[in-house]
Amino acid sequence: MTKDVVALTPRMPDPWSILAGLLSGGPDKLVNTAGEGAVVQLCDASGRPLVSVEAPLLVQVAGEAERLFGAAAPPVPFWWTEARATTGVAEAERLAGTFAARVAALAGGTVWPPEAALSLAVVASEGVGLAPAPAAAQPAVDVLTDKVAVVITDRPVVAMTAWLSDAFRAVAAAERGLQIVSPAGATLSPAVRDSLPGWPSRWVVQDEQEGYYDGRSGAVLRWQEGMFAPVASPGATEDDPDTPVAAAFREFADTGERQLAVTFRTVRPADERLVLGGALEALWCELTGGPPAGWGSAEPANLPWSPARLTDTAFARAPEPSWFVVVGSPERPAHATVRITRTKAGVEEDVTVAFGYGADEEPPLEALTRAAEVLATRHHLQSMLVQLRKARRDLAVPPRFEGPGVPLAFVLGAEEALALPDDRARRTPLAQQPLALGPKARPAFYYALPGDPSDLSGWSDFERLVRHLKGS
Template sequence: MTKDVIALTQRMPDPWAMLAGLLSGGPDKLVDTTGEGAVVRLCDAEGRPLVSVEAPLLVQVEGEAERLLGATPPPLPYWWTEARATTGVEHAERLAGTFAARLATLADGSAWPPEAARSLAVVETDDVTVAPTPAAARPAVDVLTDKVAVVIQDRPVIAMTAWLSDAFRTAATAELGLQIVTPPGTTLSPAVRDSLGNWPSRWVMRDERDGYYDGLTGAVLRWQDGMFAPIASPEATPEDPRTPLAASYQDATATDERQLAVTFRAVHPADESLVLGGALESLWRELTGGPPAGWGTAEPANLPFSPRQITDLARERAPEPTWIVVVGTPDRPGLATVRINRTKAGVEEEVTLMFGYGADEEPPLDALHSAAELLATRHRLQSMLVQLRKARRDLAVPPRFEGPGVPVGFVLGAEEVHQMPDDRARHTPLPQPPLPLGPKTRPAMYYPFPGDPSDLTGWQDFERLMRHLKSA
């Protein structure tokens, strides 16, 4: 049975009253709120969390339930309410499923997955109590060691939900890795993949042939020394610590679908007139013809895209960083993660953006030059790298090998060009000279590359360019 259940309803639910009504022990004993009322958690007599219920989220962005759950939601706007049951406790799984079923019935909606929310019966709650402090202050994990926190997820797309984002933050604060264990057939949202780069955090796939393997690298894994770690190949040596690759990871199939990936950094003066998100919106419009559809501080993205609201949130959280996710429309898959930091240089935006294209769709490579010039002249661009790769149109990250991207273009901002001595930014070892962007007296530079996804030699030219620009 699944560990996560979700109610998608037309009317705003009252999950706190609903949860109390499900339990035989009574709401005074069993129900409490944490996170300023955002989460209800129940624990057993030993203090172990059984079920966590998130505050209902009003979704105003088309396509998020389809993208993340493969479910058909009510018409926009609708309410998204998640309940997570602790893995391996049947009592908890039944409680979460019954909660979602009742919520869907009373608030006019549906529950996902349907098989997890069939019973409306009251669940016995002997020895269940509210989560004590500090247990209520941290998300429930399935295994906790002195090295990692392990969570088991069973949903079609592992998204950066509010719960999972909290788990990442809690693990990082405790100096632990976060390892996500999933069954075959699962994919990752790019937002989660980008958060798994720090060892020993991993995406752990269950597999019939090899037991467990890393969904991003293919390394066969075993539980050892308190965490999932790669096993050593018989041919491994201290100089070459190779590990075997899972057969499932190597079951890659050729695809004509492609992804266009853009990473850029912009630095703005920290003044009252600053509006964040404008650079991303401008780039999105240049490459798709329209603005982003929605944004949020987690997935699903629930709010219509608004640079003003993004700016207000970043100001409210400063000097702490702000992380958001931005999504496109169902007919043009797009997803960006944005990290906003206040630094001595000003306010920095670090953006990772990707769009997906089918076999009969052409990525807008001809628009890259004008898009780069727009960012360089109006949005204080520092640098930008554009890549093209053969990968899924829907942007989901599969647990198998996908070829790397190849560079299509690199942009160096006007201030960075100006600070380089000897006109180094203009005279490079590349066969094609850079294209100036903006005013002739203080231009940015655009460095084009061939951008053939089947030819990785473009990275050699990119490395030559980087060595040249960084040389003393």
């Protein structure tokens, strides 16, 4: 049985459809809203949550259901209504499935996973009522200890959903780690991989042979002292723990697929005319021939790409920072995260973006210098690093070893280059001298690096370059 269920419908589920779904627990149950109307939750007589339902979300970006579920969805726009059942309670799992099935039946759609929609019958339950606060506060968290919050999910792609995003914020405020438990074969969205902090946070993968292992490092894990932690090999010491690595993590096959990954930062003065997202759009257009497909504050990315709307959202949240996810079309897989922060220097945009290519596709490496010049001359680029790596075209992160990327280029913005003494930005220890971008009086610099995916020596060159620029 599933824990997360999603109804995908061409029509918005009206209040009566939602009510009919929630009455899967029986016609005598009362329903109310929580979380300022964004979440409805049912729980048993003891206050234990059974099912939490988010308000329907209008998705206007093609390919998001396929990317996150591998499921066919109605043509865009369509409505995404998500329910999460409490882990390990069979009654809750059946109730979530029946809820979604009723909503889909009334609004003319489908349910993921398909087996969750097998029955429209009332689910037998005792003492079901509304969840009182604070039981409704964190429906994504399944286990809470003094060290970590544990989220158990059965999704094929662990994405940065609104549920999970709330859990990230909650554990950060509580100074706990976040441990995400998924089944074998599941993958991570790049947004989750890049947001998951260090120890004791982990991606915990279930495995028939080892029980559990870390999906990012391969370390075999066990539940001990209130969290999942690595198992020490026999004879290990405190100085040399010698943690065994799961066999499933070591499986590797070179399919010829690659990813072009770019991380960059821009810093611009804050004023009323500032439009955010322009640098990312410019890079996207240079490398793919068109702008991003969509964006949102969580996954699925539900809104058509619009720098103006993104700017309005970020300004409404200021002075608090904003985080967004940006996606490409199904034909050209691409995924980005954008963090916008107000600082003394102005408005900073920190962007991480990756584009996926199949074995028969060539990444547009010839467009990199042009893209760098556009960002440097028009978008106040501070720095940019470009990498090429052997990894999946669909950008999903598997629980297996993937080789590190290799650096193709580093770009230093004009203001940063001007601040360096002794023409340091222009004269470097690298064999190939940098390419000046933009005006001769205030150029940015493009430093080309070897970029051979089978040779990691490019990182040595990058390290030498960084030490030189820092004067160390």
